[in-house]
Amino acid sequence: MALRAKNALTPQSDARETKAEASRAKILNVAQKLFARRGFEGVSIRELAEALGMTTASLYYHFPSKEEIFVAVHGRSLEAVQREVMDAIAGLKDPWDRLEAAAAAHSRNFASPERTGASIAAEYYEGSLAPFRKIMVPQRDAYERLIAMLVADLQLPAGVDAKLFRLQLLGALNWIPVWHRAGSGLSAEEVARKFVRHLRQGLDPAFRQAHKKSAAARKRS
Amino acid sequence: MALRAKNALTPQSDARETKAEASRAKILNVAQKLFARRGFEGVSIRELAEALGMTTASLYYHFPSKEEIFVAVHGRSLEAVQREVMDAIAGLKDPWDRLEAAAAAHSRNFASPERTGASIAAEYYEGSLAPFRKIMVPQRDAYERLIAMLVADLQLPAGVDAKLFRLQLLGALNWIPVWHRAGSGLSAEEVARKFVRHLRQGLDPAFRQAHKKSAAARKRS
DNA sequence: TCGATTTTCTAACGATCGATCGGTAAAAGT
DNA sequence: ACTTTTACCGATCGATCGTTAGAAAATCGA
Numbered sequence: 216m217a218l219r220a221k222n223a224l225t226p227q228s229d230a231r232e233t234k235a236e237a238s239r240a241k242i243l244n245v246a247q248k249l250f251a252r253r254g255f256e257g258v259s260i261r262e263l264a265e266a267l268g269m270t271t272a273s274l275y276y277h278f279p280s281k282e283e284i285f286v287a288v289h290g291r292s293l294e295a296v297q298r299e300v301m302d303a304i305a306g307l308k309d310p311w312d313r314l315e316a317a318a319a320a321h322s323r324n325f326a327s328p329e330r331t332g333a334s335i336a337a338e339y340y341e342g343s344l345a346p347f348r349k350i351m352v353p354q355r356d357a358y359e360r361l362i363a364m365l366v367a368d369l370q371l372p373a374g375v376d377a378k379l380f381r382l383q384l385l386g387a388l389n390w391i392p393v394w395h396r397a398g399s400g401l402s403a404e405e406v407a408r409k410f411v412r413h414l415r416q417g418l419d420p421a422f423r424q425a426h427k428k429s430a431a432a433r434k435r436s
Numbered sequence: 437m438a439l440r441a442k443n444a445l446t447p448q449s450d451a452r453e454t455k456a457e458a459s460r461a462k463i464l465n466v467a468q469k470l471f472a473r474r475g476f477e478g479v480s481i482r483e484l485a486e487a488l489g490m491t492t493a494s495l496y497y498h499f500p501s502k503e504e505i506f507v508a509v510h511g512r513s514l515e516a517v518q519r520e521v522m523d524a525i526a527g528l529k530d531p532w533d534r535l536e537a538a539a540a541a542h543s544r545n546f547a548s549p550e551r552t553g554a555s556i557a558a559e560y561y562e563g564s565l566a567p568f569r570k571i572m573v574p575q576r577d578a579y580e581r582l583i584a585m586l587v588a589d590l591q592l593p594a595g596v597d598a599k600l601f602r603l604q605l606l607g608a609l610n611w612i613p614v615w616h617r618a619g620s621g622l623s624a625e626e627v628a629r630k631f632v633r634h635l636r637q638g639l640d641p642a643f644r645q646a647h648k649k650s651a652a653a654r655k656r657s
Numbered sequence: 658t659c660g661a662t663t664t665t666c667t668a669a670c671g672a673t674c675g676a677t678c679g680g681t682a683a684a685a686g687t
Numbered sequence: 688a689c690t691t692t693t694a695c696c697g698a699t700c701g702a703t704c705g706t707t708a709g710a711a712a713a714t715c716g717a
Contacts, residue, residue, distance in 0.1 A: 256477040257563050260675060273695050281675065342478050375634065383631045386611025387604045394603060410604045413596065413635060481705065494665050502705065
């Protein structure tokens, strides 16, 4: 019945329960790709099962419902992008450079058809997913706090609301998969960097000065 | 059978065919609201028919398919926003003021749950709507050209791609309905204006100067 | 008021939806 | 060697999907 109900200190230690977890991961990988392309309601579980080379009944061995698959994809995607953003900003000191690197990592995760894409927006839809918003919103909040922290470090000029600034940037980034096609012109990451720079030129008082006197003296802690 | 197959110079001149057109308009109004909230695949024609107080068969008297209803909503919405944008910029001379007014009109049309909302994005989905993209894309192109014209008038600094700038702004605007809720804080139009101003402060060289010496001397042709 | 046309209805079609049933072969546990 | 658990499958459930045929009702010119 339940997939994980055994005692924590079971004798057979290590390589156990790998089969089910491998299947689960494979399901999530394929589901992520399909949901990103056609949305939650645009993908049937038969379609997903066929893409996986299994039957729908097998899917329901690993997940109790279609919605739970989506929630798992949603959570895994947000954990991945959070990890990649933290890696991307690790070595950088300047807050605008950190935001730019974060934006690039964000787009690398969400703007590709291989990745989550539009599914991150689907949580706002009404319908059968609505009861799961109380699971998905906290999943997203942790990532949102990370971005909000990066924005807070910018020391935006008075009169510019940090929340509005964040929503403007993330909106522009999240819309990239709608129009961007791989191979034509700039990559999604490059686009994301340009978006940050467009805003930076306006909202960072120091940037304009530094950029006007070429670009030499930039090396502080 | 066909709704409009009669000769152009029919005797009974004026107030004819009003009934069918009124039903058509009513269908499109309600469909627009539902599609905006739940997307194309999230709305069933039974749901739409019930919201209209009619049966599904009556729907099929006025439209040949669900997809055609969506295409009609799509086209009508884009015509409406194009008209409102043109009205909004009519009296304005400064190109950044014109863009700001256009952004406000854009958001008024797309950011409300009463209006089109997310449906404008659904055209990019695969699925049963895909064959209709060759109808919807030209519908959208006319509006896109209007915005592109407004952006071209900005005389953006070298190194800033006009197309990328447009996509950044429209992305941020189109994402507003995802997070914005009526009644809480700023209206969607006010948010749109702030977004333009965030970008303006960076990309319009004259703006910073004019804003630094308070805001008095702004009245040219 | 009659006959024709326009509009809406009842009833149902086949297809597909998410989900569940009982069963089974192989592996793990004892 | 025997039992239990794991991981999957074939078959099918009731519900709902978009759509349609044909009859009833509403509307209208005459």
